[in-house]
Every structure is written in C-alpha cells, then in structure tokens.
Amino acid sequence: MRNAGRVEPDRGRGWRLPSPALLLSLLALFVALGGTATALKGKFSVKRDDIAPRAVNAGKIKKGAVNGNLISDRAIGPWKLRLGATAPLAGEASTTSTVPVDLGGPRATVKVPQGGLVAIQAEAAMRATGNNNVARVYLYEAGSVPNPVMIHRSQATGNFQFRTSLPGSADGVTNRVRGGWIVMPVAAGTKTFELRYSTSGGTAIFKDRVLRVVVIR
DSSP, X not given: OOOTTOOOOOTTOOOOOOOXXXXXXXXXXXXXXXXXXXXXXXXXXXXXXXXXXXXXXXXGSXXXXXXXXXXXXXXXXXXXXXXXXXXXXXXOEEEOOSSOBOSSOOEEEEEEOTTOXXXXXXXXXXXXXXXXXXXXXXXXXXXXXXEEEEEEEEOOOSSOEEEEOOTTOSSOBSOGGGOOOEEEEOOSEEEEEEEEEEESSSOEEEEEEEEEEEEOO
C-alpha cells in the first residue's frame, strides 16, 4: 500500500534543461574553440606577408626602435633616399643676357650623404641669332657651384644644335656616345642643381633641356 503523503519521483524524466547562464558559457566555449589561429611564417621574425598592407605606420613604431643596423642594404633603394633626379624641359626659352640667367631650369634636387659624390649630365638643343653669336649653358648650385660654370656652347645660327655634357669641356659634344658625366664631391645636405643661360650677342634660344643628377657615394 502506497503512502498517500509521499511524492514519488518521476523516473521518466532523468534530465533537466540547462540554465541560460550555462548555455551562454557553452556558446562562448564553442566560438573560442572554433576560431583559427594562424602562426607567422617567419620563425622568430616578421616577414612582409605576415602583416596586412598599411597595418603598421609611423605612429605605431616607437622612436628609435628601427635603426640602420636593422635595415638591409637592399631594403631602401635610391628612389626612397632621393639619390637621383632627372629634370626635363621641352619648351623653348630665350635670352639676350650676356651673363648667366635663370630661364626656368631644369632643376634636379638630391640628398647627398656625408662624403658624397654626385654625377651630373646635361643636354640641350640651342642656337643663337646674328653672325658669330654663341648660345651658352651653365651649371649652377648655390652651395656647390655658386659661380655658374659653362658646360655647353654652340654657334649654330640656323637649326638647333644638340649638345651634351663632357667632363673637362666648356663646349660639350654633339654625340651622346662621346659625352659623359661630370663627377664632383659635394657637401652633405639637400642640393638643387640647375642650368642657366647666356648669349655672346643677339638672342640665344634653347629647347629640349635635360638635367640628370645622381649621388654615387
């Protein structure tokens, strides 16, 4: 005979629904286990394909954290250090001045390290009006060549005559194969080289002017 005052357990219900807090905990665990951790390809180092583009900028690098000892010789090319510059000017310009004047360049700016050498090459097509007049081109840089030095000269009075620089020559030459680079030591710093122009008489006219400057040491 059953005791009327005793409640028997329902043996058909052996489990209970988990609480909401437990469900949330389990969900968080599953998400954590399902995440993917990717190791860097470089062992004890960071390769360039380990970092997303533009993920690291100057503001995220501690001052002094990167120095020359941490950068390989090939990591920074001349285009980043501004060790070379080419300045072309195609349009015509003219002058009647008998002393060197600025006709708008071309100008080429480079950054020269301590003990640096620069190589300079210039070209221009030129002519002068009148008989026996000469068109002249000079190299100028405020700190390195404060007194303009003549590097091209032409007595052409009809058609334009092409001239390119030649070391040791005030006239230049008409053939690039015979031309060359003018090499000179320059004090450290940012240097802007340019071409200037004059005539011995009449009008000197210039076009297709190019100035190339390269730091070679």
